[in-house]
Amino acid sequence: MIVVMKHGAPQDQVDHMVSRVEGLGLKAHVIVGTERTVIAAIGEKREETRQSLESGPGVAEVVPILAPYKVASVEVKPEPTVVKAGSLTVGKGTVGMIAGPCSVESEEQIFKSAHAVKAAGATALRGGAFKPRTSPYSFQGMKEEGLKLLAAAREETGLAVVTEVMSTDDVELVAEYADVLQIGARNMQNYRLLEAVGGCGRAVLLKRGASATLDELLLAAEYILNEGNANVMLCERGIRTFESHTRFTLPLATVIYLHQKTHLPIVVDPSHGTGHANLVPEMAVASVAAGADGLIVEVHPEPENAMSDGYQSLTFDQFGDMMARCRRVAEAVDRTM
Ligand code: PEP
Ligand code: MN
Numbered sequence: 001m002i003v004v005m006k007h008g009a010p011q012d013q014v015d016h017m018v019s020r021v022e023g024l025g026l027k028a029h030v031i032v033g034t035e036r037t038v039i040a041a042i043g044e045k046r047e048e049t050r051q052s053l054e055s056g057p058g059v060a061e062v063v064p065i066l067a068p069y070k071v072a073s074v075e076v077k078p079e080p081t082v083v084k085a086g087s088l089t090v091g092k093g094t095v096g097m098i099a100g101p102c103s104v105e106s107e108e109q110i111f112k113s114a115h116a117v118k119a120a121g122a123t124a125l126r127g128g129a130f131k132p133r134t135s136p137y138s139f140q141g142m143k144e145e146g147l148k149l150l151a152a153a154r155e156e157t158g159l160a161v162v163t164e165v166m167s168t169d170d171v172e173l174v175a176e177y178a179d180v181l182q183i184g185a186r187n188m189q190n191y192r193l194l195e196a197v198g199g200c201g202r203a204v205l206l207k208r209g210a211s212a213t214l215d216e217l218l219l220a221a222e223y224i225l226n227e228g229n230a231n232v233m234l235c236e237r238g239i240r241t242f243e244s245h246t247r248f249t250l251p252l253a254t255v256i257y258l259h260q261k262t263h264l265p266i267v268v269d270p271s272h273g274t275g276h277a278n279l280v281p282e283m284a285v286a287s288v289a290a291g292a293d294g295l296i297v298e299v300h301p302e303p304e305n306a307m308s309d310g311y312q313s314l315t316f317d318q319f320g321d322m323m324a325r326c327r328r329v330a331e332a333v334d335r336t337m
Contacts, residue, residue, distance in 0.1 A: 013058030069218040086160030088124040091265030096294035100126040102309035104146035114153040147177035198227025238273035247275020265293035281322040
């Protein structure tokens with residue numbers, strides 16, 4: 001249920017209603033909007049509860065939340081959420097650009113990448129230190145050493161660091177070095193991991209599972225939001241279909257649909273979404289045109305020699321050209337990049 005406070009209801013009335021919601025055994029999430037303050041009361045809904053809350057001081061009305069997800073829903077918070085993490089801003093008219101290699105491979109590789117993507121206009125650096133690989137015989141990432149290199153690259157360039165965490169055991173460690181914790185597609189429904197990043201104090205980039213529905217993605221986000229972490233970005237990274245010419249199928253209607261259902265910002269990953277470097281720039285431009293709040297793109301100093309995902313990684317020159325085109329489209333759809 002949503003407890004909608006009257007316009008200008010004072011803080012003591014909001015606090016009073018929060019304790020009443022909690023006293024009824026429900027979880028309270030206060031959302032302060034520009035127009036009004038609402039309290040999302042999460043838990044079993046009963047008519048008596050609704051009536052009891054409606055009689056509270058400063059309450060305008062109590063309405064049910066129809067969507068299966070609650071805190072993520074536009075019903076609870078109509079204003080778009082802006083996620084800020086260091087140099088990265090995503091949402092409400094600002095398009096963030098997260099770029100860098102699939103994996104951190106060496107000091108030289110990550111420093112070169114950080115300088116190049118920054119010069120082209122990226123606002124955050126990506127790079128995996130813990131890599132989810134299909135084969136256990138493939139490169140698994142540099143782990144803590146990779147995290148240290150990412151933090152050093154941030155020190156030098158000022159770029160916020162986005163990197164994946166694969167296990168609850170590593171959340172604290174990754175949060176020590178990163179500005180944004182990425183939950184990979186394979187872990188979208190690892191609910192204990194979602195709860196753990198919900199309490200880590202860092203922003204989260206939640207990638208859609210390759211066979212997850214959008215409701216499942218939103219319910220996964222709900223696990224993070226319920227821990228009190230409001231800085232969640234959703235990421236469309238392509239889904240598995242019968243099509244085999246692209247690595248995954250990248251549905252851009254996701255951006256438009258999710259904007260109608262949630263206040264959370266939407267990031268698109270055209271690198272994993274297509275799996276081919278020659279398809280990435282056009283899909284990045286199309287994502288911006290569709291209203292994406294951010295992009296995450298793989299870029300490598302020498303894609304041919306990359307230890308992972310080289311075939312879908314852009315060269316520095318290709319990234320620079322793509323960035324310039326994305327900027328022009330962003331301007332055309334009233335966004336800044
Ligand atoms: C990645 O970003 O390198 C990655 C492994 O992405 P996904 O989880 O979307 O496959
Ligand atoms: Mn990758």
